[in-house]
Amino acid sequence: MDKPAEATTVAHTEAAGGHEAEPNAFGLTPPWFIAAAMIVVIAILVWKKVPSAIGKALDKKIAAIRDQLDEAAALRKEAEALKREYEAKAASADAEAAAMVERAKSEAKAIVAKAEHDAKALVERRKAMAESKIAAEERAAIDELRATAAKAATAAAAKLIAERNDAKTDQALVDQAIGQLTR
Incomplete structure (x- = not known):
């Protein structure tokens, strides 16, 4: 009797090339989780309207700078008009009298x-x-940005300290501080 050829399936724990298979959860690999986390972070930033807030702040600064530049241009035109006026007076003085030509x-x-x-x-x-107004505005914007970053860092540090310290750790720190005071 002929035996039919049976197909056998063998499970391998190694991927092609002799390496171990990459770990996964629900068929999803670590790069997928990283991509999903990035999408969530970007979605939160967009949801909280961070880009539009930054854009509005920058638009206000740009508008202020443009106004200052327009003012400077108007002042320059005014100065040029004044210069032309004085040049016109000088030219008319030439034509007044032949006897006064040298003096004019x-x-x-x-x-x-x-x-x-x-x-x-x-x-x-x-x-x-x-330029000094522009520089002052830039410094003020930088100072404001630094203050905001400092507040965020302080809040994050306080949260981390609160999460990592328990009653036992706090008691040890208090005992140590008291010990140093009594020395």
Whole structure:
């Protein structure tokens, strides 16, 4: 009698290549759990509207800086108009009288030089003021961010200390502190 060929199934504990099989739970491997955790963290950040809050804060800072830059540009235009006005006065002084040409030229040159100097000084002062305001805003934003980070770190540290200390550990710390005080 011929025996039918039986298919035999053999379970292997090793994966191809001679390595042990990667551990899994419910058929899911560790990389899947890491990906799921990242998705949960991102979902919580989006749910708490963290990106929009950061965006709004940055938009406010950008708007303030733009306003300051617009103000500086307006002041520069004003200074240029003042310069043109003084140059126009100098040009009209030339045409007043032939007898006063030399005197008018020297006065016009002095007025133009003063106007240019004043305009440059005004623009530089306004530019310096705008830059210092921008720098102050940046410092304030950084200080605010640092304070927020410090508060979060303090809260996390307090939570960790509360979770890791029990009554026995607290009693040992109190006894040790009392011992150091009595020395």
